[in-house]
Amino acid sequence: MNQDYIQPNNWSIIEEGFNTENVKSSESLFSIGNGAMGQRANFEEQYSGPTFQGSYIAGVYYPDKTRVGWWKNGYPEYFAKVLNAPSWIGINVFVNGEALDLFTCKKVENFRRELNMKEGWLSRSFLATLQNNIEIEVKAKRFLSLDIDEVGAIQYQITPKNSNAEITFQPYLDSGITNEDSNWDDKFWDTKNVSHEKNQAFIEAKTMKTNFHTCTFMESSVFINGEAVSNQPTTNSQVNYVSFSYKQAVSKGETYAIHKFGGYTVDRNHDKAKLVSAAKAILEKTSKLGFNGLLEMQKHAWANIWNMSDITINGDVKAQQGIRFNIFQLNQTYLGKDSTLNIGPKGFTGEKYGGSTYWDTEAYCIPFYMATKDQNVARSLLEYRYNHLQKAIENAEKLGFKNGAALYPMVTMNGEECHNEWEITFEEIHRNGAIAFAIFNYYRYTGDYSYIPEKGLEVLIGIARFWHQRATFSTDKNKYVILGVTGPNEYENNVNNNFYTNYIAKWCINYTLENIDRIESDYASDYTRIMNKAKLSKTELQQWKKVADNMYFPYSEKHNVYLQQDGFLDKELITVADLDKSQRPINQKWSWDRILRSPYIKQADTLQGFYFFEDQFTTEELERHFDFYEPFTVHESSLSPCVHSIQAAKLDRMEQAYTFYLRTSRLDLDDYNHEVEEGLHITSMAGTWMSIVEGFGGMRVKNNSLSFEPKIPKQWEGYSFKVNFRNQILKVNVCQKDTKFELEGDADLDIFVKDKKVRISPNNLVTI
Template identity: 55%
Template sequence: MKEYLKHHEWQIIEEGLDPHYNKISESVFSIGNGHMGQRANFEEDYSGETLRGSYVAGVYYPDKTRVGWWKNGYPEYFAKVLNAPNWIGIRVTIDNQKLDLAKCKVEDFKRVLDMKVGLLSRSFAATLPDGKKVRVESKRFCSMAHGEIGAIRYAITPLNFSAKATLSIYVDADVVNKDSNYDEKFWEEVYKEAAEGKAIVTAQTKKTFFHVTTGMKYVILQDGKKASFDRVNVELREKYAGNVIQLDLHEGKELVIYKYAAILSSENHAKDKMVAACEQVLTEATTKGFDALLEAHSKVWAHKWDECDITIEGDIAAQQGIRFNIFQLTQTYTGDDERLNIGPKGFTGEKYGGSTYWDTEAYCLPFYLGTAEQNVARNLLVYRHKHLQRAIENAGKLGFNKGAALYPMVTMNGEECHNEWEITFEEIHRNGAIAFAIFDYIRYTGDEAYLAEFGLDVLIGISRFWSQRITWSSDKNKFVMLGVTGPNEYENNVNNNWYTNTIATWTLQYTIDSLEQVKKAQGERYTVITKANNFDEAETTRWKEIISKMHYPADEKRGVFLQQDGFLDKELLRVSDLKPEDRPINQKWSWDRILRSCFIKQADVLQGIFLFEERYDIETIRKNFDFYEPMTVHESSLSPCVHVILASRLGYKERAYEFYLRTSRLDLDDYNNDTEDGCHITSMAGTWMSVVKGFGGMTVKDGMLHFNPFTPDQWKSYSFRLEFRERVIKIKISKDSVETILESGSPLEICLHGKPVMLKR
């Protein structure tokens, strides 16, 4: 765990440049706007350790799957998010010495991410090899008010000299990905141009032929007036366009470069009109200017924070942690495009391919349900409905038929693109997460129309998959599920993972109930749906039989559900038994040793108890938590939040708080030594759930919000805001009281500590 970032309620602050931490900071200080994102790379050249990263939503490359032994059903490719053309570049050369912080003496380095307004700032003094000292201050943002605009203010002040300087202000599409095979590059040039004051490059991805047009214009001021140049040269080379400007720097006089960028994708523009559209966006940006663009951007952030802020009094580290998580979630997904989803790293890195996982439904959906307008969460579900046919095709590749649908573990376009067999073929509980998300959305919003419009199609396909995937065991005289991987990925190819069996039968029952509901309420629509899906009501006969005769492994002596058949054959150790040098085990142990151990990567049985908590009494929850948590190494970012919520239910307040700090500061403090690859965006939604569902005790039962809150000992108070069925409520909780406010909408009855409370304005 690293604790080099300063604690502040609204800012992330780094003081001093430690090259060993730079890639971590590049992730943490990333900025985005739902349509594009940018790691916190330096504008000037940097020859030290760095991971260059600029990303455009929806743009990916299908990298061919490489495995030693091909198996039928393997996906043809692994989709990866691409490092897109670099729009931030400003190269500074003074008397033939390049400004490079890896080769200069750096003093007073400070990097600040102001989350309140979405602004990244950086300042430093650098001494060049010949003793010249220069101060630089930069600010930049990706506009939340205009998703295709990025803007930079870059100020240079010579502190002890006057000299000639050369500035290269450019767009560069000749970029690489860290995870490319054999240093392959993924972009080809389509078009480039440059003239004084501007440059534009259009590049296309290989294979997928996405076009991205990146343009820039700039304004240079000296002493507040337009600077005079000795010379401006146009620079053009493969996939690169820019301006090279020669000018004089004067001691003590600030020179300011305003650089405006337009980043356009063929997902949103006709390819033959992209250059003209880019010109138009650039004109708009330069006409408005940096300050006006920043003001519009800040106003959007002010509105966003009004919707989703969580305040914590008395614990700055906890306050900073939750706001950082909310900030990254909000700038990653805005919900205005149903074609887009949420990658595990968002716009902060390229690990995991930038693709969609089950994390969206299991972790992210509740955050957007509670903090945004209803259509934002709805679009996440519509995204899956759009991919239903692909899910049916995915199942077909594995031998399933008759409309059975297996949603992918990893995808960009609905097609499975994960190439590890124990995940691709076995981690099928992801299907259940998508079904549960439909239920969770309708339960929270009351949008019953969604079921008939989109939801039932998906439920039928998923239930058909479960029906075919489950088999009858004559030995057990039960239905069983063989050869699966549960949420605990430190167990592969197991039989009867309790969580998978549980969510499968729950899905079958929910689909049966949904069929009856739509048939009763919208008979004509029911006929359309069943005809379109070739659905015969006789199919439910087997579903009902599976529900009534499913095998769920359990240990009656301990009173716990077993993670899978044979779990008790393992040597049951506790994480506290591990030596410090063995942690994390996923970096220190062989895979064989991990698979044979009892250690659990993330909540598995407890994941099911969290989702279906209403089924279990408090003693059942306690026994399972006390059995499994001590064996859990929490080496998945998705694990701590589930444990916060269950520990809160059980009254384990100190444990809940410990888990909260781990999930909220996972990236800020680099708990898992992997933040340099990008932040854990999807698990950040779990941090929000930790506060609202954990400490706040929020649940929805029979269409009513229930709260059973407590205040951690380390906090004086905390508050959060929820959007719920066209109302907005605010809850403020302290050690002595709970204040409930209806901020907008009609009167609403809630349940607080088991008692009904009517909220009125």
């Protein structure tokens, strides 16, 4: 049974009623972030029940030494840990000396938690009866500011309901923090200094090994019935902890409140000797604005984001809630302000997967950011990889490649590989192809070719060199083969001739050659610079071409499909429909040995190739491959349902497309994979956006123009989305009977709808 305690709502994630079983899942689902930092939805007050504490600072990590039974050449030295950062949200609460703790209260009633996605805040309210029989009403609200992204704000209010009470608020900072997933139980943080003055406190700490210097800060003030109380706190300062105590006699029915501002200044943005003064400057700004002033700015900032990125769905609240949750979390994770950052697969919601960057960014996230932000954000994501090119060359050298061949890491923080499972680290090399594909996809969508001569071609050359060296000539087949790989389907390791890997290798080489020719003829000075830098000769280019022209693809004449890999038909081909439901998910029920011998596919693999290179195959070919592979697919990767939803929509299988859409959009809300307490699946959320825009909307870029094939599930009355295409904003509104197009801007735009050319003029509604 999937979880179903989240209330359906168009704009909010809502939990009603307190259940200790749901606490860890809710900590993930109600997470908040602002691109620069984020935190799980841990309670401000203490909680002695099972909980997973997590606060995270973008770009700050720890290289946890690899833990393996035996070492292999080329093994990554470390697994980069997304660091649990010093906590600033804590507010201990005492009522007549007894700690408020929802795990030990006599009674908790009217518990309600809301993540308001429209305005970007998290709230919680409840009535609690403590062991001392005092009944209190609590209302808390917090958010991480988008405008001043080093700060967050908390408003925490208590009203005694059945008697007068002495209430103490104890806001604190704590740098005695550990990671749940530490390999060796190393200490990740070294606290350097704890200081405080008046109602402000600061903890300066640095990370071990990586030496990121941070200052965690807070400022608090207290109120009775909305009026400020000039209450001088008592202070408790320890080696890695500092707290203030505000004690107040509160009459029954009165409301005692604390406003707390807190956050991080980091030496990624400031001089490390001036982190405290930078924190003070931020607190001066927030004090002037106050909690409500900062909240108004937050609402305005989110309104601007939603204006461009919202997708509306009429007539299906669960589908609407799902897509908005996905768009909201993507924007909480990455806003494109800092080109040294990327989109981690768990964002700011958990520690699993370590590292900040996977091929998910290039394959799934870039289309979302290109269409809902401007092209500079997508270009930053491409430049991130260009800036890591030298490290990618070093990664390849460690594995024995030479001459500038580049292998981008499976998982990285700084360009170095930091993934520890050999079958993925050494074998899941198709990731290189996704990075090249993103360059192609960016140019196709934005029309901005300048990136390729300036930076992109150097990346493509490193990748093409890798594929040339990674292929082996088989005299038996008289073709080039690629041996010992893991495709996107991680339920097969160390296979030969994975169709998707071979196909993308061939494509990468051809695409690189095509761009070398174009740059030679149109960008002579760039051409000379790049050729000299890369020491690329005509002979080497001919050798590449030979590999691309003679690449082997396993094919079954019997089934008339490309085979996922050479040995796929040797498996016992029992479809998922015939698999006992009690055996699912197989990754939690079966041994790895059994999974590897099974025909079951974790995510789109051969079909991933059909998704990327759709226009190189006919619809009939897609249909054949979809019908062959989807019945063996268990969709136990978060990246799977979205690709299948897009392809089902293309094949006019709307019921299937809709089912896959719901699965991708509500993957975390309904906890399909029974693991949401570890954090959310952020990067696959971009796939949910694609399943509406590219799946149901049928949006493609063909012949330099936008093209649409709009379809609509029967469960919906209508849906709409906006895309920014080459600095022109097009709104698409699809109903059961027609599709409307509206253009913002001042120039006409030609688009294609079901292959017919349509001219859209600004502010002039076109109905088709």
